[in-house]
Amino acid sequence: MAIKVEHEIHERRKGRNMGVGLLLVGMIAIVFGLTVVKVLQLGDAKQFEKFDHVARPQIIPAEESN
Secondary structure: OOOOOOOHHHHHHHHHHHHHHHHHHHHHHHHHHHHHHHHHHHOOHHHHHHOOOOOOHHHOOHHHHO
């Protein structure tokens, strides 16, 4: 049977790793939340497709292009 003693530095590292992990999860949650709000706010999928800052004539209806 092996004796396993955890050193004090391992406890500090574990605490830091948990903090960094929580920050990472928080950032992912913020980005995901902003994406969901943006998509739900647009309502129509065609509006979401138009919002790419590039003029694409193929998605403009015929009556608007003249």
